[in-house]
Amino acid sequence: MPVASMRKRWAGDTWRSLAALVHDESGLPADQIGADLAPATRLAHTSPTNIGGYLWSVAAAYGLGLLDEREGIERCRRALHTLDRLERHEPTGMFFNWYAFDTGALITSWPGTGARVTPFLSSVDNAWLAVGLRVISSAFPKVADEAHPLLAAQDFGAFYDPDARPGSPAGEISGGFWLTRPRRPHRAGTYCAGSEVVFHTRHHYDLLYSETRIASYVGVVAGQLPRAHFDILDAGTRTYRGRTVVATCGGAMFEALMPELFVPEGHWAPHTFGRNHSDTVACHREFGLADKRYGYWGFSSCAHPGGGYSEFGVRPIAWLPRGYPSTKGGEGIVTPHAAALALPYAAQPAEENLSRIESELGCYGPGGFVDSVGVVSRRTADGYLAVDQACVLAALANLDADGCLQRWFVTPDVEASLRPLVAGRPWPIASRVDEA
DSSP states (O other): OOOHHHHHHHHHHHHHHHHBBBBBTTBBOOOOOOOOOOOSOOOSEOOHHHHHHHHHHHHHHHHHTSSSHHHHHHHHHHHHHHHHHEEEETTTTTTOEEEETTOOOOBBTTTTTOOOOEEEEHHHHHHHHHHHHHHHHHOGGGGGGHHHHHHHHGGGOOOOOOOOSTTSOOOEEEEESSOOSSOOOOOEEEOOOOOOOEEEEEEEEEEESTTTHHHHHHHTTTTSOOOOOEEEHOOOOETTTTTTEOBSSOHHHHHHHGGGGSOOOOHIIIIIIIIIHHHHHHHHHHHHIIISSOOOOOOEEEEEETTEOOOOOOOOGGGSOHHHHHHHHTTTEEEEHHHTTTTTTTTTHHHHHHHHHHHOOOOOTTTEEEEOOEEETTOBSSSSOOOOOOOHHHHHHHHHHTTTTHHHOHHHHHHHHHHHHHHHHHOSSOOOOOOO
16 A cells, blocks of 8 residues: 555544544543444543644644544534633633543542542643644634633743742743642642642653643743743753663653644754654664564553553663663553654654554554554554544644644744744754764
């Protein structure tokens, strides 16, 4: 089958799983659905990241010709109507982390177990929702008047701790906050004028090469975060098989490349971000093929065979001393969305890898690539995760629809804010001009 036709089939099947995740009335996606796409297998909860991923997936499907403008607008409006009535933190306009996907009710006890849930507001989850809102506002101008108020209400300054690095010219973003005192370690305080005291996570996002940089981008564009905080994010390096790269937290592809789906870092900074993206992909390939001899590659957090969710990565390029493992139950675990994220930097190897994951490992179903597979047992995860499917579709749309998600996210005001930020970021590895 020609490569273009294969990618078109992948995109169509992936959109099928994303559409199957959505509740007809609320317009919101469930977090996960079973491998047979049966509605009864949808999990009962959703999150701001899932919702943001669904919104940009609607735009991606439109860009790829999988749905028309009328259906795209209808789907966005149904989700936006529900978003507008979800309970949120009014002083900051931020959404909580878990809602019932069918009714939109705030989750305070976990579906199925009844375990108590202390509602939490995540900086990075709200950032991915903001990305989705920005994308659909550009892709479908007719919904902009409904999306913009939700976006404008979000104040990312609520997560910014100016004293996180004493003696530094800027602070850092916290992981998020609770409204009531949690049982976990926390810091009481507020960074948002007019807000009551809340309970922030003790940890901050201090790494440059992490998916959490999307919160920095969104906050800087909104004028709610100082640009200086981006320049001081840690950029520790690791050397693996002759390549020195800026490390991700655990060595996962999601951490390295998900923001690139929307912010063209490699284009704006080809000899820093661009080179690091390319080298990170090469490290994943060599780790899976030459080092571990799995025969396949692509490591990132995902659902895994046997049930549950785990973090997977390439340990030699992780910032954490031990990094994330690449195995579970004694065998290597690869996830297709990690290979899809590599498409801009290794299109042919990534396509070949995905094709073999489908044909040889059977990691495929009616909704496209199943979330993960064991390379020895060929046992797959029993379902599709909303956010991972949204990554696959976004990567395919950027490849086959002229970078549509980047074009829709990067409006002139966004480029004016972010391009100098990305291009001017101090880099720990000497800039290198690629050989002709």
